[in-house]
Amino acid sequence: MSDMMDDMEGGEGVVKKFMFVNRKAPHGTIYALEGLEVVLVSAAFDQDVSMVFADDGVYELIKGMNTKGIEVKDFSKTYRALDGYDIEKLYVEKASMDARGLTEADLIVDVTVLDSAEMANLMAEQDVVVSY
Amino acid sequence: MKIGIMVSEGPYNHQASDTAYLFARTAIEKGHKVPRVFFYHDGVNNSTKLTQPPQDDRNVVNRWSKLAEEHGVDLVVCIAAGMRRGITDDILAPGFRISGLGQLVEAGIQCDRLVTFGD
Amino acid sequence: MLHIVNKSATERNSLESCLRMASKGSAVLLIEDAVYAVTQGGVAAAQIQAAMADLQIYALGPDLDARGMSARVLDGVKVVDYGGFVDLVAETNVCQSWL
Amino acid sequence: MPMVEVAGKSFEVDEEGYLTNLADWNQDIAGYLAQEEKVEMTDSHWEVVNFLREYYEEYQIAPAVRVLTKAISKKLGADKGNNKYLYELFPYGPAKQACKIAGLPKPTGCI
Numbered sequence: 146m147s148d149m150m151d152d153m154e155g156g157e158g159v160v161k162k163f164m165f166v167n168r169k170a171p172h173g174t175i176y177a178l179e180g181l182e183v184v185l186v187s188a189a190f191d192q193d194v195s196m197v198f199a200d201d202g203v204y205e206l207i208k209g210m211n212t213k214g215i216e217v218k219d220f221s222k223t224y225r226a227l228d229g230y231d232i233e234k235l236y237v238e239k240a241s242m243d244a245r246g247l248t249e250a251d252l253i254v255d256v257t258v259l260d261s262a263e264m265a266n267l268m269a270e271q272d273v274v275v276s277y
Numbered sequence: 278m279k280i281g282i283m284v285s286e287g288p289y290n291h292q293a294s295d296t297a298y299l300f301a302r303t304a305i306e307k308g309h310k311v312p313r314v315f316f317y318h319d320g321v322n323n324s325t326k327l328t329q330p331p332q333d334d335r336n337v338v339n340r341w342s343k344l345a346e347e348h349g350v351d352l353v354v355c356i357a358a359g360m361r362r363g364i365t366d367d368i369l370a371p372g373f374r375i376s377g378l379g380q381l382v383e384a385g386i387q388c389d390r391l392v393t394f395g396d
Numbered sequence: 397m398l399h400i401v402n403k404s405a406t407e408r409n410s411l412e413s414c415l416r417m418a419s420k421g422s423a424v425l426l427i428e429d430a431v432y433a434v435t436q437g438g439v440a441a442a443q444i445q446a447a448m449a450d451l452q453i454y455a456l457g458p459d460l461d462a463r464g465m466s467a468r469v470l471d472g473v474k475v476v477d478y479g480g481f482v483d484l485v486a487e488t489n490v491c492q493s494w495l
Numbered sequence: 496m497p498m499v500e501v502a503g504k505s506f507e508v509d510e511e512g513y514l515t516n517l518a519d520w521n522q523d524i525a526g527y528l529a530q531e532e533k534v535e536m537t538d539s540h541w542e543v544v545n546f547l548r549e550y551y552e553e554y555q556i557a558p559a560v561r562v563l564t565k566a567i568s569k570k571l572g573a574d575k576g577n578n579k580y581l582y583e584l585f586p587y588g589p590a591k592q593a594c595k596i597a598g599l600p601k602p603t604g605c606i
Contacts, residue, residue, distance in 0.1 A: 163382075179358060182378060183317075222554050223554050223555050226558070229558070229566055230559070261416045273391050276493050277318065277393070292428045293402070296427060296428060299458075300481055
């Protein structure tokens with residue numbers, strides 16, 4: 146913990162519900178990759194972390210990416226490391242998946258599929274929602 | 278109330294940094310605390326003292342520096358995002374510091390609210 | 397909960413997704429280019445009017461003014477200044493930005 | 496960037512001695528990087544280095560130390576999946592030294 150935030154002491158031992166919302170496709174912009182970096186770091190803070198994939202964010206989890214031709218790292222593989230970081234709550238919004246002609250079988254990791262109302266409720270019960 | 282802020286876009290290209298600044302300033306005027314602003318993605322570009330906007334335009338970088346000086350706002354630039362974009366200690370404007378992504382998570386834990394401004 | 401949308405509804409789907417995933421009773425604040433959605437005659441007007449049954453719709457006044465849209469705001473939309481924005485954040489338990 | 500010659504081939508390292516092009520990595524280079532770190536490579540060292548390379552190949556990241564110990568524990572046994580064992584092999588830390596020798600990206604110190 147830093148010593149720069151004198152006003153912010155007493156946070157040790159606090160467990161908050163953190164939700165990271167992914168709504169951007171990979172590769173076209175850096176948000177998906179840098180967003181994943183935040184999530185990996187958050188694992189060190191022992192918080193109650195969940196990740197949501199909605200809208201084009203669903204594309205981040207597609208199987209069979211081959212990024213050699215665009216000369217960027219295939220970070221889709223990194224989503225499979227999340228389990229080892231104890232980040233196990235991955236949610237996909239059904240409407241977003243349907244709108245893109247995708248099913249769970251197309252995804253690189255196991256996820257929980259929620260309808261929009263379930264997603265709304267899950268979001269509303271968080272302490273911190275981070276989106277990028 | 279403690280309100281943390283994340284800024285995800287660079288200055289001038291997108292309104293995010295302006296909105297974040299006006300929000301932060303107003304929150305402080307209303308008696309809230311803004312302990313930390315975390316600059317991520319292209320938001321790290323808000324921190325460079327090399328910025329030289331025309332004189333008839335607002336100076337986004339100086340505005341942040343002034344907020345830090347007058348109200349003790351901790352302006353944190355993500356090291357990983359900063360390194361990718363060439364942001365180093367020697368070009369930081371006053372009040373900014375480079376640190377890790379953990380500082381964002383920490384702000385989320387320790388502030389009552391965390392508000393994101395981006396594209 | 398407070399949902400913040402900053403994208404023009406005719407350019408991106410942020411508003412649509414927000415309205416789909418906002419739970420009943422939530423507040424939705426439109427800022428930056430998203431404020432065009434709450435203006436009369438726009439393509440999103442019907443969507444906003446329908447959403448007002450379950451959600452509180454707010455728009456940031458300075459962004460409406462800057463875009464010359466203040467006189468066209470739909471009935472039922474609450475226009476707030478930055479102070480109102482801060483109050484919304486403080487009054488709701490959590491906020492999500494639909495970037 | 497400094498160039499270094501190992502076994503007749505030259506390759507580039509950064510100011511801190513990390514391999515610049517990860518694709519350059521081979522066992523000879525690992526041996527050189529270990530020498531620079533004053534680590535004498537034994538089978539136990541290679542086991543960890545190879546484990547890290549496999550982890551990187553599979554997930555495209557260098558694991559956090561906590562994740563590394565857990566993963567090693569699972570694959571090689573609890574007697575190896577702990578900080579004590581790893582620090583005995585790599586006194587300056589598995590994240591720094593073992594990753595460097597394995598030719599993985601430099602940790603950006605995100606915490």
